[in-house]
Amino acid sequence: MSDLKVLNFMRYAKVAAITSIVLLVVSIGSLAVKGLNLGLDFTGGTSIELEYATAPNIEQVRSDLVAAGYPSAVVVAYGADTDIMVRIQGDAANLAEDVSQVLNSGEYDVTIKQASFIGPQIGEELRDDGGLGMLFALGVVMVYVALRFQFKFSIGAVAALVHDVIIVLGVFSLLGLDFDLTVLAAILAVIGYSLNDTIVVYDRVRENFRIIRDMTVPEVINYSLTQTLGRTLMTSGTTVVVLLALFFVGGEMIHNFATALLIGVGVGTYSSIYVASVILLAMKVTPEDLMPPKVEVEGEEFEELP
Known part of the structure; x- marks a missing residue:
C-alpha cells in the first residue's frame, strides 16, 4: 500500500445522512405543495x-x-x-x-x-414520456450496476441518482424556475454524470476489497474515496467552469439548463462520495459479497477468475 494520506470520509457519514434527509424532505415538501413551474413544453x-x-x-x-x-x-x-x-x-x-x-x-x-x-395534450404527453424515460433510465442503471458489481451496489447507485434528481427538482420548485424540456434533458445528463462518478468509486471499492485484507469496510471505503478524490475534483471542477460560462453568457434560452446542471454536478459529486458509499455501509456490504464464485472441477474447488 502507498503512503497515501487517507481521509476519513465515513467519519461524517451520519452528518451527511442527516443533511441528505433534510434536503430530500424539503424538496419533496416543496414539490408536493408548490409543484413545478412547468414551461410551455408541458402546459401548451x-x-x-x-x-x-x-x-x-x-x-x-x-x-x-x-x-x-x-x-x-x-x-x-x-x-x-x-x-x-x-x-x-x-x-x-x-x-x-x-x-x-x-x-x-x-x-x-x-x-x-x-x-x-x-397544445395541452401534446404537452401532457411530453411530460408523461419524460417521466417514463427517467424511470426507465434508473431501472437500466440498477440492472447494469447489479450485473457489473453486486445487488447492494445497485441499490446504492440508484439511491444516489434518485437523491440527485429529487434535489434538483426541489430547487426548481422552491425557486419557481421554469421547468421545460431543456431542464429535463439536463436532469438526464445529471443522471449520467452522477452515475459515472459513482461507478468510478465503486470500481475502486471492489478492487480494494479483493486485494486489502487488513482493513475494516469503512477503512476500505475511505481509502477508495481518497484514491478517487483527485479525479472527482478535477472532473467536477472543469465541468463547473464550462457550466458557469453557459450560465452567465449563454443567454436566457439555456439559463435554466445550465442552472440544473450546476446544481446536479454539485449534488452528484456529493452523492457519489457520501450517499452511494453510506448506503453500502447501511446494507452491511462485505468483501465476501464481491468474491468470485467457487466452481467444482472433478471434486476440487477453484475460484472463478473475474
Missing part, C-alpha cells in the same frame, strides 16, 4: 419568433407585453441581435398577430418570422 402555449428592424430592448418588450395583458409572457433573445422569441400560454389563433400589433405600436418595426402552437 404559443411560441412566436419576431424580427425587429433594429436591436430591441428586451426589458421594454416585456414591459409592453405585461401592459397589454400578457403578464406570463416569456421574452428571450436568440440568433441575431434583431431576433427575439415570445412564448405565451394560450391557444388563440390570432395570438401572434395580437402580440405583433402590441409591439409594433411602440418605437420598433416588428415582423413575424414564425409562430407555432403546442
Whole structure:
C-alpha cells in the first residue's frame, strides 16, 4: 500500500445522512405543495419568433407585453441581435398577430418570422414520456450496476441518482424556475454524470476489497474515496467552469439548463462520495459479497477468475 494520506470520509457519514434527509424532505415538501413551474413544453402555449428592424430592448418588450395583458409572457433573445422569441400560454389563433400589433405600436418595426402552437395534450404527453424515460433510465442503471458489481451496489447507485434528481427538482420548485424540456434533458445528463462518478468509486471499492485484507469496510471505503478524490475534483471542477460560462453568457434560452446542471454536478459529486458509499455501509456490504464464485472441477474447488 502507498503512503497515501487517507481521509476519513465515513467519519461524517451520519452528518451527511442527516443533511441528505433534510434536503430530500424539503424538496419533496416543496414539490408536493408548490409543484413545478412547468414551461410551455408541458402546459401548451404559443411560441412566436419576431424580427425587429433594429436591436430591441428586451426589458421594454416585456414591459409592453405585461401592459397589454400578457403578464406570463416569456421574452428571450436568440440568433441575431434583431431576433427575439415570445412564448405565451394560450391557444388563440390570432395570438401572434395580437402580440405583433402590441409591439409594433411602440418605437420598433416588428415582423413575424414564425409562430407555432403546442397544445395541452401534446404537452401532457411530453411530460408523461419524460417521466417514463427517467424511470426507465434508473431501472437500466440498477440492472447494469447489479450485473457489473453486486445487488447492494445497485441499490446504492440508484439511491444516489434518485437523491440527485429529487434535489434538483426541489430547487426548481422552491425557486419557481421554469421547468421545460431543456431542464429535463439536463436532469438526464445529471443522471449520467452522477452515475459515472459513482461507478468510478465503486470500481475502486471492489478492487480494494479483493486485494486489502487488513482493513475494516469503512477503512476500505475511505481509502477508495481518497484514491478517487483527485479525479472527482478535477472532473467536477472543469465541468463547473464550462457550466458557469453557459450560465452567465449563454443567454436566457439555456439559463435554466445550465442552472440544473450546476446544481446536479454539485449534488452528484456529493452523492457519489457520501450517499452511494453510506448506503453500502447501511446494507452491511462485505468483501465476501464481491468474491468470485467457487466452481467444482472433478471434486476440487477453484475460484472463478473475474
